Amino acid sequence: MNRTSKHIVIVGGGYVGMYTGLRLQRTLRRELRNGSVRITLIDPQSYMTYQPFLPEAAAGSISPRHVVAPLRRVLPKVRILNGKVAKVNHEQRQLTFEPSVGEPREIGYDVVVMAAGSISRTLPIPGLADAAIGFKSVGEAIALRNRVLALLDRAESTDDEEVRRRALTFVVVGGGFAGIEALAELQDMTDDAISYYPSIKKSDLRWVLIEATDRILPEVGPEMGTWTAEQLRERGIELKMSTRLNSVVGGLVETSDGDSFESATVVWTAGVKAAPIVNSGDFPLDERGRIKTTTKLTVSGVEGAFAAGDVAGVPDLTHPGEYCAPNAQHAVRQAKVLGDNVTAYLRGRPLKDYKHKYVGSVAGLGLHKGVANVYGVKLRGWPAWFMHRTYHLSRVPTTNRKVRVMADWTLSLFFRRETVSLGEIEHPRDQFRAAAAG
Numbered sequence: 001m002n003r004t005s006k007h008i009v010i011v012g013g014g015y016v017g018m019y020t021g022l023r024l025q026r027t028l029r030r031e032l033r034n035g036s037v038r039i040t041l042i043d044p045q046s047y048m049t050y051q052p053f054l055p056e057a058a059a060g061s062i063s064p065r066h067v068v069a070p071l072r073r074v075l076p077k078v079r080i081l082n083g084k085v086a087k088v089n090h091e092q093r094q095l096t097f098e099p100s101v102g103e104p105r106e107i108g109y110d111v112v113v114m115a116a117g118s119i120s121r122t123l124p125i126p127g128l129a130d131a132a133i134g135f136k137s138v139g140e141a142i143a144l145r146n147r148v149l150a151l152l153d154r155a156e157s158t159d160d161e162e163v164r165r166r167a168l169t170f171v172v173v174g175g176g177f178a179g180i181e182a183l184a185e186l187q188d189m190t191d192d193a194i195s196y197y198p199s200i201k202k203s204d205l206r207w208v209l210i211e212a213t214d215r216i217l218p219e220v221g222p223e224m225g226t227w228t229a230e231q232l233r234e235r236g237i238e239l240k241m242s243t244r245l246n247s248v249v250g251g252l253v254e255t256s257d258g259d260s261f262e263s264a265t266v267v268w269t270a271g272v273k274a275a276p277i278v279n280s281g282d283f284p285l286d287e288r289g290r291i292k293t294t295t296k297l298t299v300s301g302v303e304g305a306f307a308a309g310d311v312a313g314v315p316d317l318t319h320p321g322e323y324c325a326p327n328a329q330h331a332v333r334q335a336k337v338l339g340d341n342v343t344a345y346l347r348g349r350p351l352k353d354y355k356h357k358y359v360g361s362v363a364g365l366g367l368h369k370g371v372a373n374v375y376g377v378k379l380r381g382w383p384a385w386f387m388h389r390t391y392h393l394s395r396v397p398t399t400n401r402k403v404r405v406m407a408d409w410t411l412s413l414f415f416r417r418e419t420v421s422l423g424e425i426e427h428p429r430d431q432f433r434a435a436a437a438g
């Protein structure tokens with residue numbers, strides 16, 4: 001190893017981490033070849049998750065393996081370490097790396113890129129930690145899919161009316177795009193699946209959204225948000241607007257409108273907060289607990305540190321005084337500017353500002369259903385769904401993933417979707433353990 005080489009460490013291999021790595025592989029090609037620069041990316045997972053496809057993975061329209069991009073294949077010039085960064089001591093230009101197995105070790109660097117994203121923002125609601133599941137990772141999406149389908153199995157197989165009602169009541173808390181897409185896709189899947197369950201009628205399924213404000217899907221604007229709410233209601237989904245979840249102890253859902261009912265599935269998608277690593281470093285934080293960042297995506301007031309994406313409070317130059325929203329649209333574009341700025345920093349050149357005006361959003365609401373508001377063009381139903389699919393197909397990283405996702409969608413034109421629960425894979429050793437116990 002060349003001891004005089006500059007070492008760039010990227011913390012996190014999601015949108016920002018992977019796209020920054022891709023950009024640096026290209027712009028620093030010469031330096032990487034002659035060994036004057038090394039790049040290391042650290043993430044607990046060996047893949048980047050394309051989160052906008054999680055609702056379709058949960059609904060069985062896309063195979064789980066196709067919503068992730070393998071980091072080692074995408075970034076052959078970058079060293080990938082699996083584990084997490086437990087601490088950053090930027091003053092010493094050193095971070096603590098915790099591999100999944102073995103002792104933590106210190107890693108020195110010249111430049112650090114903080115790209116650790118966000119985690120679910122929870123509230124101290126009684127029972128929430130035990131009863132609910134988030135919707136941010138491929139593991140959560142697939143566990144949720146297996147759970148919903150297993151609950152249909154349970155309802156079909158019981159004579160107990162209470163067990164059945166609890167099994168067939170599904171709750172989603174939070175009406176942003178993660179919550180609405182998860183709710184709409186999964187409800188669409190259960191509508192499809194019940195044709196294989198003779199005792200379950202559509203009216204037996206209860207899907208409930210709990211939203212603290214009076215609007216849903218703010219990403220597509222008020223008009224399209226209202227339209228989406230009407231569509232969901234027409235599909236029989238209950239929208240509890242301006243309502244809070246008060247308690248969910250043992251699955252007994254109690255809401256601020258005085259309602260109370262049992263549910264075996266509570267999905268929590270009520271916002272995100274910066275990854276906890278921000279609290280184990282010496283970087284300045286903004287009032288929302290994210291790494292305080294300049295318009296050039298450097299960490300405010302320090303040399304040699306950059307940050308972007310959900311973990312960072314990046315000033316929005318198109319709306320002075322505001323921050324960029326935590327979404328993929330910003331994350332991908334920030335990564336490009338960030339990568340170029342790291343290269344410029346190493347070469348002693350001036351850095352660029354990050355400026356992007358939010359162009360709106362597209363959301364899938366189930367097979368052939370969607371809503372879109374992009375560049376002021378508002379689409380509903382099938383055209384929006386088609387736009388949602390073509391947009392995300394163009395965005396999902398690597399040609400390999402694009403072809404695989406396309407193949408999944410093409411197959412679903414000819415065959416009905418798979419609606420089998422593989423919940424067993426969450427406890428693969430149970431049978432063997434029982435056999436060994438005699």
Ligand SMILES: Cc1cc2nc3c(=O)[nH]c(=O)nc-3n(C[C@H](O)[C@H](O)[C@H](O)COP(=O)(O)OP(=O)(O)OC[C@H]3O[C@@H](n4cnc5c(N)ncnc54)[C@H](O)[C@@H]3O)c2cc1C
Pocket residue numbers: 011012013014015016017042043044045048049051052053054055083084085086115116117118135136137177178275276277308309310311326327328329330331361362
């Ligand atoms: C269900 C869902 C649907 C969405 N749909 C859309 C959409 O349609 N359009 C849109 O614009 N946005 C969408 N988003 C939001 C978008 O996915 C995020 O804004 C984007 O992923 C942020 O990118 P990031 O790189 O900051 O974080 P991430 O992509 O989350 O990556 C962060 C990475 O950091 C790693 N990490 C965390 N802590 C550590 C640590 N201590 N050490 C090492 N690594 C660490 C994590 O494992 C992760 O891989 C959606 C989000 C969800 C959950």
